[in-house]
Amino acid sequence: xxxxxxxxxxxxxxxxxxxxxxxxxxxxxxxxxxxxxxxxxxxxxxxxxxxxxxxxxxxxxxxxxxxxxxxxxxxxxxxxxxxxxxxxxxxxxxxxxxxxxxxxxxxxxxxxxxxxxxxxxxxxxxxxxxxxxxxxxxxxxxxxxxxxxxxxxxxxxxxxxxxxxxxxxxxxxxxxxxxxxxxxxxxxxxxxxxxxxxxxxxxxxxxxxxxxxxxxxxxxxxxxxxxxxxxxxxxxxxxxxxxxxxxxxxxxxxxxxxxxxxxxxxxxxxxxxxxxxxxxxxx
Amino acid sequence: xxxxxxxxxxxxxxxxxxxxxxxxxxxxxxxxxxxxxxxxxxxxxxxxxxxxxxxxxxxxxxxxxxxxxxxxxxxxxxxxxxxxxxxxxxxxxxxxxxxxxxxxxxxxxxxxxxxxxxxxxxxxxxxxxxxxxxxxxxxxxxxxxxxxxxxxxxxxxxxxxxxxxxxxxxxxxxxxxxxxxxxxxxxxxxxxxxxxxxxxxxxxxxxxxxxxxxxxxxxxxxxxxxxxxxxxxxxxxxxxxxxxxxxxxxxxxxxxxxxxxxxxxxxxxxxxxxxxxxxxxxxxxxxxxxxxxxxxxxxxxxxxxxxxxxxxxxxxxxxxxxxxxxxxxxxxxxxxxxxxxxxxxxxxxxxxxxxxxxxxxxxxxxxxxxxxxxxxxxxxxxxxxxxxxxxxxxxxxxxxxxxxxxxxxxxxxxxxxxxxxxxxxxxxxxxxxxxxxxxxxxxxxxxxxxxxxxxxxxxxxxxxxxxxxxxxxxxxxxx
Numbered sequence: 110x111x112x113x114x115x116x117x118x119x120x121x122x123x124x125x126x127x128x129x130x131x132x133x134x135x136x137x138x139x140x141x142x143x144x145x146x147x148x149x150x151x152x153x154x155x156x157x158x159x160x161x162x163x164x165x166x167x168x169x170x171x172x173x174x175x176x177x178x179x180x181x182x183x184x185x186x187x188x189x190x191x192x193x194x195x196x197x198x199x200x201x202x203x204x205x206x207x208x209x210x211x212x213x214x215x216x217x218x219x220x221x222x223x224x225x226x227x228x229x230x231x232x233x234x235x236x237x238x239x240x241x242x243x244x245x246x247x248x249x250x251x252x253x254x255x256x257x258x259x260x261x262x263x264x265x266x267x268x269x270x271x272x273x274x275x276x277x278x279x280x281x282x283x284x285x286x287x288x289x290x291x292x293x294x295x296x297x298x299x300x301x302x303x304x305x306x307x308x309x310x311x312x313x314x315x316x317x318x319x320x321x322x323x324x325x326x327x328x329x330x331x332x333x334x335x336x337x338x339x340x341x342x343x344x345x346x347x348x349x350x351x352x353x354x355x356x357x358x359x360x361x362x363x364x365x366x367x368x369x370x371x372x373x374x375x376x377x378x379x380x381x382x383x384x385x386x387x388x389x390x391x392x
Numbered sequence: 393x394x395x396x397x398x399x400x401x402x403x404x405x406x407x408x409x410x411x412x413x414x415x416x417x418x419x420x421x422x423x424x425x426x427x428x429x430x431x432x433x434x435x436x437x438x439x440x441x442x443x444x445x446x447x448x449x450x451x452x453x454x455x456x457x458x459x460x461x462x463x464x465x466x467x468x469x470x471x472x473x474x475x476x477x478x479x480x481x482x483x484x485x486x487x488x489x490x491x492x493x494x495x496x497x498x499x500x501x502x503x504x505x506x507x508x509x510x511x512x513x514x515x516x517x518x519x520x521x522x523x524x525x526x527x528x529x530x531x532x533x534x535x536x537x538x539x540x541x542x543x544x545x546x547x548x549x550x551x552x553x554x555x556x557x558x559x560x561x562x563x564x565x566x567x568x569x570x571x572x573x574x575x576x577x578x579x580x581x582x583x584x585x586x587x588x589x590x591x592x593x594x595x596x597x598x599x600x601x602x603x604x605x606x607x608x609x610x611x612x613x614x615x616x617x618x619x620x621x622x623x624x625x626x627x628x629x630x631x632x633x634x635x636x637x638x639x640x641x642x643x644x645x646x647x648x649x650x651x652x653x654x655x656x657x658x659x660x661x662x663x664x665x666x667x668x669x670x671x672x673x674x675x676x677x678x679x680x681x682x683x684x685x686x687x688x689x690x691x692x693x694x695x696x697x698x699x700x701x702x703x704x705x706x707x708x709x710x711x712x713x714x715x716x717x718x719x720x721x722x723x724x725x726x727x728x729x730x731x732x733x734x735x736x737x738x739x740x741x742x743x744x745x746x747x748x749x750x751x752x753x754x755x756x757x758x759x760x761x762x763x764x765x766x767x768x769x770x771x772x773x774x775x776x777x778x779x780x781x782x783x784x785x786x787x788x789x790x791x792x793x794x795x796x797x798x799x800x801x802x803x804x805x806x807x808x809x810x811x812x813x814x815x816x817x818x819x820x821x822x823x824x825x826x827x828x829x830x831x832x833x834x835x836x837x838x839x840x841x842x843x844x845x846x847x848x849x850x851x852x853x854x855x856x857x858x859x860x861x862x863x864x865x866x867x868x869x870x871x
Contacts, residue, residue, distance in 0.1 A: 132608075132616050141615075146573055152666065152675035153573075177675060193573040195610035326666070326676075327581075329571050329612055330798050331638040332658035338649060343642065348800055362649055365751040369651040373677035380672055 110190040114167055119249050122174040123217055124183045125159075131166030133158075133196045139224040140202030140320070140352055143168065144328040146193040147181055154178050155325045155347070157221040157297075158197060168194075171220030171249070177377040198328050199351045202228065207292030207316070210234040211283060212258070213276050213306055215241050215298020219250045221320045222297050227257040234292070235259050237283060241276035241298075245269040277305045284313060291315050296355065297322075300364045307355035317355035321346045323363060324370070338362050397440055405502075405510035406435045413731035417701045420585040420669055423728055424488070424519075429467075432520045436464035438502060438512045446499040447514065452848035453486075453554075455479040457496060457514055464517055473525035476518065481557040481600075482550065482847060484526060484592045485579060487519030490844045491722045526595050536563035540866040543857065544569060544628040546613045546801070549577020550843045551634035551834030553600060554850030555857075560603040562858050567628075568605060571612040574665065577636055579843065581665040582657070584695050586702070587725075590664075614801035619808070619830060627867040630829045630857045633816060634850065637835035638798040642791055643687070647745025652679055652753035656688070656696045656792035663699050681788025683707040685756045687742055688792030689719040694729050696790045701732055708734050709784065713741040713761050713774040737784065739763075741776060745789055755783045795840050815839055822856040823849060829864075831857055 115127040133143060142157045160169040174183040182191075202225050210229045212222040219240040230236045236257070241264040242248040248270060254261045263271030264279050272279050276298070284291060296306045297320040310317045323335040323346050330348035337346050340357035344350065409425040410416075416423050427435065439461040447457040456475050463472035476483050492515035497503060500511035541564045545552045548570040556566045574580055576593045601607065613619065613635075622628045640655035642648055659678070662668040666676035684700035686693050689712040701708040710729070712719060715738050719726060730736070739761045746755040760780035763772035797814035809817045809826035816825055816832045823831045833849025835841055 132611060136616065136618075136621075150667070150670075150674045152677075193610050195571065195573065195612065197615055198612065326658055326661055327572065329638065330800055331640070332661055333640040333642065333655040334658045336649060343644075343649070348798075366649065366651060368751075369679070370677045373671060377672055377675065377677075 110192065111194040113185055113187055113189050113191070115187055116185070119171065120246055122183070123247075123249050124172050124174070126170045126172065126182075126185075127167050128170065128191065128194060129166060130168045130194045130196075133194060134161040134163050134166050134168050137161045137163070137168065137197040138201035139204070139228040141197035141199045142351060143170070143194050143196035144198060144325065145170075145182075145191055145195070147178060148192050151192065152178055153193075153326055153328070155198070155322070155328060155351075157224070157320070157351075159220050159223055168196075171217060171223075173217035176374050177381050180378075180381065195328065198347060200349070202295075202318075202352060204228045204232045205293075206233050208234065209289050209292045210236050211280065211291050211294045212236065212238045212254075213241075213280055213294060213296040213298070214239065214250070215276055215296075215302040216243075216247055217249065218296075218298025218302070218320075219254070222295055223250055223253060223257075225295050226254060229295075230257055230259070235289070237262070239264060239276050239279050241265070241279070241302075243267065275305070276302065277309050280306060280309060284309070284315070293318065294355075296320070300360055300367065303355060303358075304360035304364075307358070307360070311356050318352050319355040319358060320351050321353060321358065321363060322351070323366060395437055400438055400440055403434060403438045405438065405513060406431050406516075408513070408516050410728075413728075413733070416586065417698070417732040420702060422589055423586050424516075426523060427516055427520050429520075432517060433465055433467060435513050436461045436517055439465070440501060442501055446501070447496040447512075450496040450499040452495065452844045453480050453851055455518075460521060461512065461514070461517060464521060469521065469524050470529060472521045473529040476521050477525065477529070480518075480847070481554045482596050483518050483522035484596055485550065485588060486844050486847065487515055487517075487522050488588050488592075489583060489842075490515055490518075491842060493723050495844070526592070536561070538565060539563040539861070540868070541565065541629045541861045541864075542567070542627055542866065542868055543861075544622050544631045545634065546619075546631060547571075547577060547634035547636060547834070547836075548575035548597075548607060549634060549636050549834060549846060550579060551636075551846035551850040551853075552577065552632065553597065554847040555632045555634065555833070555854045556605045556850075557600055557603065558851055558854030559857065560600065560605050562854075564858070564861070566605045568600075568607045569611040569613050569617075570607060570609045572665065573609050575607050575609065581661045582692065582695070584660065584664055584699055586698070587695070612800070614804035619801075619805045619827070623829065629861055629864055629867050630831065632850070632853050632857065633801070633825070633830060633832040633836060634834045634846070635798065635801055635836045637795040637815075637840040639796040640791070641793045641796055643742065643793065645742060645744055647747055647753070648791075650745055650747040650753050651751050652681065652788045653745060654679075654788070654790045656686070656692045656790055657795065659696055659790050660692070660699065663703070669699075669703060678703065679788055680704050681786065683709070683786040684788040684790065685709045685711050685742075685784055685786040686790045686792055687711045687756075688794075689714065689721060690792065690794070691721045691725055692794075693792035694721045694725040696792050697734050698729055698732055700788065700790070701734060705788075707786075709737050709786070710734055711737050711740050711742060711756065711758060711784065713739065714771060715739055715763060718763075718771045739774070740784075741774065742789075743781065746783065753787050753789050755785050756789055757781055757783050795835070797836060797839075813839065822860075823853040824856065824860070829860065
């Protein structure tokens with residue numbers, strides 16, 4: 110049992126958790142993730158570790174409530190427990206001195222790039238962070254990023270806050286700024302967004318690292334469920350990734366495979382809603 | 393009045409009572425029902441108690457087979473359990489999954505003449521005693537004086553569980569590190585409920601806990617801790633690496649990343665470990681194909697195709713490039729699969745997986761094969777027949793072609809010598825690796841093999857680890 114030490118609502122459907130997990134925190138490095146399971150009948154899902162403290166023995170997760178498991182997780186409060194937290198998994202981010210590092214986060218993808226900001230800054234890079242959302246409510250971690258970046262831009266598709274446009278639009282502006290050329294881009298968010306960023310930086314030859322989010326089951330490279338095509342080769346996101354060269358990833362295939370259980374996910378959500386609405390008391 | 397050899401020879405081998413194939417292929421309850429006691433006693437009476445019992449040598453953990461059979465015949469089940477458990481920590485498991493036809497039963501004198509004789513049903517009788525013991529035998533947990541030594545076992549599959557039990561019996565403080573959220577390894581994620589119910593594994597694991605073994609789940613050695621950390625910082629005096637052969641092998645044919653293509657590991661893990669057959673009561677989903685093609689011919693392929701049938705496949709097909717005689721699966725699994733209506737498409741080799749417009753599997757293109765000269769394995773080599781391509785309509789494809797060495801742990805362990813296939817090298821007698829105090833066994837050492845061979849390694853390693861510890865001072869000992 111893994112105890113929730115603290116929680117905070119970051120947006121209407123985005124919640125921050127601090128979880129007691131000393132073994133996970135001990136050796137965790139930026140870029141790594143955990144696989145969690147809420148209960149005996151639960152499924153296993155991957156979540157990026159946003160922060161950790163080895164001495165205090167905790168990890169922090171930032172979760173968007175999208176499907177049954179994340180919705181149920183986001184209902185939990187301080188003192189509640191998770192059945193299983195396994196990790197840290199994945200290859201840590203290669204933190205290098207690239208000069209000007211630009212981090213691009215779309216929606217809750219910002220939680221994935223957030224741990225990289227501090228590490229890149231500590232390595233002597235000039236760090237620009239872009240956090241984008243469709244509307245003001247969906248922009249997260251702007252304040253937190255300011256503490257670990259040299260400059261931060263918030264973007265909204267509808268212009269309700271910050272830069273009016275997509276994260277790709279803002280990145281294009283930065284790419285056009287010859288005063289401060291970009292050494293590398295680190296990007297995480299919905300697949301169409303990561304694909305757009307990769308296509309934007311490809312002609313300019315800017316090294317672009319993306320953090321992929323395929324469906325996972327075991328997380329140790331044993332099942333191949335999270336396989337992705339990178340440069341024409343099959344890689345397992347859980348052990349070879351989760352970060353890959355964005356210019357080599359087959360995003361179309363990734364997007365397609367993410368839809369494999371759409372019907373089942375829909376059914377699970379419908380049942381969950383019914384359980385909430387139904388007062389029959391038999392659930 | 394004990395039976396004479398002549399009387400024993402007259403007794404015919406007793407069939408294992410089984411559930412009706414057309415009922416059992418719709419659910420996940422166990423297929424074999426077990427011998428009732430009178431039947432077990434009669435079957436045990438078929439043993440001739442040979443002076444030079446070959447069966448003992450045929451057993452990888454050296455069970456005194458005539459010994460326990462004699463007690464079953466006499467009705468002394470407690471004594472039978474004692475004999476069995478003293479050699480074998482997990483008899484409820486081995487009695488169900490060992491390929492007895494290649495081990496004890498193959499060399500049984502009653503198996504002669506070949507094709508006509510019927511060996512004593514050692515496997516079924518081992519299961520009988522184990523199941524009785526689980527309910528009735530009080531494990532006299534001789535918790536000896538603590539030795540002061542701390543030992544780590546990496547992996548809670550059959551090798552790890554066996555090694556842990558043997559070390560605990562010698563007074564060592566044992567911690568098992570398991571990556572998944574439940575112990576058992578391939579026993580729990582790979583072998584289906586209808587062959588090996590999880591409650592049996594739970595009971596065998598509980599016995600270890602009663603002996604003082606600590607089991608830490610959700611710990612991935614190579615990530616959560618490394619082996620150098622365990623030895624140098626966490627105070628472990630010796631380690632046993634038993635992580636299994638956990639890298640799925642894909643055919644590398646076009647179409648493998650279409651939706652509906654699974655490795656057998658993923659398919660079985662979703663169903664066996666995560667209970668996906670109960671979706672939506674359980675949260676993990678699985679694709680219930682109407683026409684499922686499983687590629688392979690071993691036990692895992694049998695498990696996958698019989699699972700697909702139980703998940704409601706109208707056609708559950710096995711695609712295998714050689715013929716039935718070359719299939720490596722256990723005889724009993726092949727027979728059960730045939731009874732359950734599995735469609736065996738033999739001498740077929742897949743060349744491509746075909747997809748629909750929306751990215752789902754719609755067919756498997758295969759080429760017909762014929763058998764040529766024997767290859768390295770001694771089996772006749774399959775050769776494609778030119779121009780014989782045809783398409784098998786299907787909506788799910790499962791690849792059950794074996795598993796290789798998962799590089800995660802070796803990559804995080806400097807100085808750990810591997811062989812050219814990525815398996816861990818070790819001294820053939822002591823099972824110690826290139827790192828002093830670190831031993832290995834099971835599939836990660838010998839390549840994908842069986843539960844019983846892994847258990848044999850666990851036993852062997854435990855003995856040598858114990859001997860090794862006698863030359864050391866515990867890391868946790870005060871100066």
